[in-house]
Amino acid sequence: MSHAVSGIGPLPVTVVIPAFNAAATLPRALASVFAQTRAPAEIVVVDDASQDRTWEVLQTLGNDQPSVRTLRLASNGGVAAARNAGWAMASQDYVAFLDADDAWHPRKLEIQLRWMIDHPQAVLCGHRCEVAGSPAASEALADDPSVRHYGLASFLITNRLSTPTVMLRRSLDQRFAGGKRYSEDYLLWMQIVAAHGPAGFIDLPLALLFKARYGTSGLSGDLWRSQLGEIDTFSLLRRAGIIGLGTWLGVVAWSWVKFSRRAIYLFSVRFRAAARCSP
Numbered sequence: 001m002s003h004a005v006s007g008i009g010p011l012p013v014t015v016v017i018p019a020f021n022a023a024a025t026l027p028r029a030l031a032s033v034f035a036q037t038r039a040p041a042e043i044v045v046v047d048d049a050s051q052d053r054t055w056e057v058l059q060t061l062g063n064d065q066p067s068v069r070t071l072r073l074a075s076n077g078g079v080a081a082a083r084n085a086g087w088a089m090a091s092q093d094y095v096a097f098l099d100a101d102d103a104w105h106p107r108k109l110e111i112q113l114r115w116m117i118d119h120p121q122a123v124l125c126g127h128r129c130e131v132a133g134s135p136a137a138s139e140a141l142a143d144d145p146s147v148r149h150y151g152l153a154s155f156l157i158t159n160r161l162s163t164p165t166v167m168l169r170r171s172l173d174q175r176f177a178g179g180k181r182y183s184e185d186y187l188l189w190m191q192i193v194a195a196h197g198p199a200g201f202i203d204l205p206l207a208l209l210f211k212a213r214y215g216t217s218g219l220s221g222d223l224w225r226s227q228l229g230e231i232d233t234f235s236l237l238r239r240a241g242i243i244g245l246g247t248w249l250g251v252v253a254w255s256w257v258k259f260s261r262r263a264i265y266l267f268s269v270r271f272r273a274a275a276r277c278s279p
Contacts, residue, residue: 010067011113013040014090014170015098018082022100023053025210030061030068032103032208038110040096043068044086049076054100080176080184087175095170101210102129102164107141108206112167115147115202123169124192125200126161129207141204149198152190156234156243156251158258159186161199164207168192177236182222182229187236194242223266227259 015033019026026045033043045068047055055072062068071085079099087095094113098104108127116125150160163185174191176184193199231252238248 010039010041011094011109012092013094013096013109013113013167014086014092015040015043015096015109016083016086016090017043017045017098017100018048018079018086019045019050019054019058019100020048020076020079020082021050021052021054023050023057025101026054026057027061028103028210029098029100032106033098034065035106036104036109037107038113039067040109041067041092042090044089045070045100046082046086047072048079048082049073078179078181078184080180081178084175084178087170090170093170094167096167097163098207099164103208103210104164105141105204105206105208109167111141111204111206112202115200116167116169119200121197122200123172123196124161124189125167125202126165127202127207128205129162129165129209130205132208132210146203148201148203150193150201151198152194152242155186155190155193155199156247157254159183159189160201161185161189162207162209164209172196180229180232182226183233184229186230187233190233190237191240191242194237223259223262227255230255 017026017029017033022029030043030045033040043065045058045062047058047070049072058070062070069089071089073082073085077085083097094116096109096112112125112127116122119125154160166185166189172192174188174195176188180187189199234243234248234251234255237243238245243251
């Protein structure tokens with residue numbers, strides 16, 4: 001184990017949690033951070049102008065936790081703006097993102113930070129996540145997990161990192177695209193790997209999602225707008241000179257193929273559910 005993750009002190013990690021109308025789920029997310037085998041040095045929760053009791057719940061949860069720092073935005077700027085605001089408040093060398101409706105395995109920070117420190121050339125790292133209730137969600141953790149590396153070409157095929165799995169170096173110049181509300185994370189990961197090299201991927205389920213990856217509530221639930229957001233992401237990469245016209249045409253075509261598959265899948269799921277409910 002690296003020296004930086006040995007001992008009993010807090011880890012040099014800032015956890016950033018954006019929250020919008022998350023009064024019902026924020027306690028679960030924070031509880032998973034408080035339950036880490038090695039605590040982070042600080043937790044920054046950004047209330048993105050919620051209209052429910054998120055701010056009141058946050059104040060109650062953070063009263064007895066000196067590591068919790070809070071920020072309430074005056075107007076709703078979207079998850080990209082909220083994450084950027086939390087990132088700007090971060091004081092630690094590493095930043096880990098958690099959404100207010102997800103949770104972490106208790107060893108997530110310990111394992112992931114150890115890998116980041118042991119690989120100083122890496123600036124971005126993720127891991128597997130599972131949907132609550134799936135068989136894999138309760139699997140035992142391997143002592144020596146495999147680690148894959150994903151470069152830009154691999155990311156262009158599909159988004160390899162779910163945001164609640166990501167840890168990165170605070171010093172990075174790139175940020176989430178302000179005002180972009182769909183595929184903003186996918187864009188940032190590709191900008192980072194294009195500038196700094198491949199992202200690490202630890203083959204352990206260290207995050208737990210409480211909704212399906214797409215087709216349900218939240219931003220990922222709006223399949224059409226998510227698709228348009230992904231197309232916009234590829235166009236932004238092209239305008240920045242990160243990918244050329246030929247690559248852009250190829251990845252846009254592939255994106256529509258993926259969208260068609262998801263739409264067919266969701267239609268079949270809903271059709272079967274309606275059939276079961278019919279008299």
